[in-house]
Amino acid sequence: MTGHKVVSQEEWVKARVAFMAKEKEFTHLREQLAEQRRQLPWVKVEKDYAFQSDKGTVTLADLFQGRSQLVVYHFMFGPDWEEGCKSCSFWADHYDGSIAHLAARDVSLVAISVGPLDRLNAFQKRMGWHFPWVSSANTDFSKDFHVWATPEEIESGDTFYNFTKGNHYGEHMPGMSVFVKDDDGQIFHTYSVYARGLDPVNSAYQILDLTPKGRDEKELPFPMAWVKHHDKY
Numbered sequence: 034m035t036g037h038k039v040v041s042q043e044e045w046v047k048a049r050v051a052f053m054a055k056e057k058e059f060t061h062l063r064e065q066l067a068e069q070r071r072q073l074p075w076v077k078v079e080k081d082y083a084f085q086s087d088k089g090t091v092t093l094a095d096l097f098q099g100r101s102q103l104v105v106y107h108f109m110f111g112p113d114w115e116e117g118c119k120s121c122s123f124w125a126d127h128y129d130g131s132i133a134h135l136a137a138r139d140v141s142l143v144a145i146s147v148g149p150l151d152r153l154n155a156f157q158k159r160m161g162w163h164f165p166w167v168s169s170a171n172t173d174f175s176k177d178f179h180v181w182a183t184p185e186e187i188e189s190g191d192t193f194y195n196f197t198k199g200n201h202y203g204e205h206m207p208g209m210s211v212f213v214k215d216d217d218g219q220i221f222h223t224y225s226v227y228a229r230g231l232d233p234v235n236s237a238y239q240i241l242d243l244t245p246k247g248r249d250e251k252e253l254p255f256p257m258a259w260v261k262h263h264d265k266y
Contacts (some may be wrong), residue, residue, distance in 0.1 A: 034245065075221035078212065082174045084167040085150045091167065093174075093212070093220055098165075102140045103212040107180040109205040110146035112170065116156050116262065117146070121207055123260045127236050128164045143167060147175045147205070159264065178225060180206045195227040207231060 040048070082093045097103045108125065109118035117125075128142060135142050143165040146153055150168040157166055175181035182192045182201050192201040208227040214220050232238055241248050250256045 037245075070224060073224060075213070075223050078220040078222055080173070080177070082169070082172045084145065084169055084172065084174070086165070086167040087150075087154070094214065094218065096141065096143050096165070096167070097212075097214050098136075098141045100136065100139045100141045101214050103214070104135070104140060104142045105178075105210045105212070106142070106144045107175065107178060107206070107208040107210065108144040108146045108166070109180075109207055110148035110153060110156070111205055112148055114148055114152065116159075117148075117153075118205070118207070119260050119262055120257050122160065122262050123237070123257070124207070124231065124235050125160070125162060125164070126263055127234070129162055132164055141165075145169050145174065147181055160262070178208065178210050180208045180227075182206075195230075202228075209234065 078093065083090050084092070084096070093103075096105075106121075106124065106128070109121045110116075125144065128144070132142060145167055147169055149170055153166050153168055157163075169175045179193050182194075182204055184204065186192050187201055187204065190199045192199060194200040194202065194206050206227065208225060209231060210222065211224040212220055213223050238248065248256070250259070253259060
């Protein structure tokens with residue numbers, strides 16, 4: 034923070050305007066990527082997944098809640114865990130405020146974990162969250178979308194994460210998947226994103242990127258070493 038270049042207001046505005054040209058270029062590129070993302074092909078979901086929820090057993094179709102689009106956050110929470118992943122919790126802290134706005138644009142958002150429903154509920158209550166959260170403990174859903182690998186698969190190298198064979202963070206990995214349901218009730222998988230690709234949906238990180246120190250993670254043993262559950266700061 035010391036020794037940074039300090040200039041007059043006039044010089045600052047000149048530098049800021051020059052940099053804004055790069056920001057606008059990035060914005061236009063981001064819009065182009067978003068359009069290209071929407072043009073990606075779809076895959077029909079053939080399996081009948083059954084999740085455990087507060088309303089009992091529900092299907093993937095039920096999670097749409099009457100809307101045509103569904104965003105699933107693959108929340109890292111193992112079968113024997115007492116609390117959710119700190120990093121996933123960091124992301125999840127941003128979801129409740131988005132629910133109503135997403136619904137207004139025909140989108141439902143739900144978190145899905147392999148952990149048992151009672152532990153998910155207990156942790157959600159502790160965190161003060163209200164977004165829908167269901168358990169995939171009795172289905173292949175988390176495995177089919179490559180966010181859960183067995184110790185045997187990891188040992189043999191038979192994993193596939195972030196579209197890379199042999200890649201994994203551990204048994205449980207974060208991600209986000211998107212689905213659409215047509216007028217006939219058919220469901221299609223349209224998109225999935227993992228790892229650093231999840232950064233844009235974390236508004237705290239986007240705000241930190243505006244500050245002089247940025248994310249300030251370069252000296253840490255790993256990027257999110259500073260993150261805690263929000264009730265532990």
